Amino acid sequence: MGAVRRGLYWLAGAVALLLLAAAVLSWAGGRYQQEAELRDAVVFPPPGQMLAVDGRAMHIDCQGYGDLPVIFEAGLGNWSIHWSAVRRLLGKDFLTCAYDRAGYGWSEPGFPPRSGPRMVAELHGLLSAKGLKPPYILVGHSLGGLLVRIYSRQYPGEVAGMVLVDPAHENMLEALGEGYRRFMEGSLENFKGLHYLSRWGLPRLLYQEVIPTFGLPTDLAGVNAAYMTHRSYYAAWVEEASAFHETAATARDSGSLGDIPLVVVSAGRSFRDMGIETPAMNQAWGMLHRDLARLSGDGQLVEAAGVGHLVMTDDPAVVRQAVETVVNRHRARVARLSQPPAEVPASPAEPAPKKTGQE
Numbered sequence: 631m632g633a634v635r636r637g638l639y640w641l642a643g644a645v646a647l648l649l650l651a652a653a654v655l656s657w658a659g660g661r662y663q664q665e666a667e668l669r670d671a672v673v674f675p676p677p678g679q680m681l682a683v684d685g686r687a688m689h690i691d692c693q694g695y696g697d698l699p700v701i702f703e704a705g706l707g708n709w710s711i712h713w714s715a716v717r718r719l720l721g722k723d724f725l726t727c728a729y730d731r732a733g734y735g736w737s738e739p740g741f742p743p744r745s746g747p748r749m750v751a752e753l754h755g756l757l758s759a760k761g762l763k764p765p766y767i768l769v770g771h772s773l774g775g776l777l778v779r780i781y782s783r784q785y786p787g788e789v790a791g792m793v794l795v796d797p798a799h800e801n802m803l804e805a806l807g808e809g810y811r812r813f814m815e816g817s818l819e820n821f822k823g824l825h826y827l828s829r830w831g832l833p834r835l836l837y838q839e840v841i842p843t844f845g846l847p848t849d850l851a852g853v854n855a856a857y858m859t860h861r862s863y864y865a866a867w868v869e870e871a872s873a874f875h876e877t878a879a880t881a882r883d884s885g886s887l888g889d890i891p892l893v894v895v896s897a898g899r900s901f902r903d904m905g906i907e908t909p910a911m912n913q914a915w916g917m918l919h920r921d922l923a924r925l926s927g928d929g930q931l932v933e934a935a936g937v938g939h940l941v942m943t944d945d946p947a948v949v950r951q952a953v954e955t956v957v958n959r960h961r962a963r964v965a966r967l968s969q970p971p972a973e974v975p976a977s978p979a980e981p982a983p984k985k986t987g988q989e
Contacts, residue, residue, distance in 0.1 A: 663831035705772025733866025746877035825864035
């Protein structure tokens with residue numbers, strides 16, 4: 631019995647040591663992640679302003695001049711810095727504003743669920759807090775394409791024109807087939823795992839050095855790698871992807887865009903970069919984008935054959951051209967509507983009928 635008792639003591643001691651080691655590692659990993667995120671805030675301060683929206687701080691960065699703000703709405707997993715190349719090409723002649731949805735970049739996490747109506751309401755509050763006056767030109771990439779359409783429905787009259795950059799479509803999960811659905815489901819599970827592991831700082835420790843730069847300039851590659859390993863980043867990705875069906879349904883109900891200027895930029899290499907490309911998928915993607923171009927009586931489809939899904943970093947010039955096209959069409963439309971109606975020349979008076987002796 632003495633040997634058995636001693637064995638049990640040794641086993642209990644070993645388990646206690648393992649639990650203690652796990653607790654220490656958990657504490658150390660959590661502290662590592664927390665201190666790294668605090669250090670990022672010092673090393674990479676926000677380039678724009680932090681404004682309060684529903685009690686949470688959100689980041690918006692505006693550059694240039696003009697009376698027609700161009701607002702950039704990023705796709706799933708992207709934020710303000712991913713529009714930097716397009717904004718540089720547009721220069722100071724346009725008032726451009728890019729922002730970070732809740733949980734991404736410098737913006738604090740938002741309230742769940744992270745569905746389209748809530749995110750659009752937060753953008754509206756942010757633009758109001760910034761003091762930007764409508765109407766706006768809205769530029770939406772991927773998931774952002776659904777969001778800017780929802781914005782036009784929730785706040786009619788505030789949208790002067792729209793650019794959809796390789797946009798998501800409310801019917802895409804059905805149209806693109808089983809391969810794409812499996813890809814998205816797998817991505818969601820991966821990000822759930824990364825979010826879980828990020829409480830101990832493991833994704834930052836193991837993956838920060840291999841995070842893609844997405845074609846960003848050198849001065850932004852560091853901030854991209856840092857903020858893509860924040861806990862709030864993984865949480866925002868998971869919450870937005872999980873709410874996709876609700877967001878898509880709201881966009882479907884948004885209906886027509888009337889006759890506002892619209893350009894849809896369709897990337898020809900979206901699924902090749904994801905490693906899931908098939909001819910049927912490419913054909914369906916093109917059909918979905920043609921469908922979106924018909925949402926406006928002044929809609930246009932631009933096909934960017936050799937460009938990947940991240941059009942704004944792959945070929946920022948095509949996005950710049952689309953923005954300029956929409957802005958010019960809007961200004962021409964305003965000028966046309968403001969002209970007084972042409973005067974119609976009066977018809978010469980008809981001579982009075984002659985009287986006859988029979989009257």
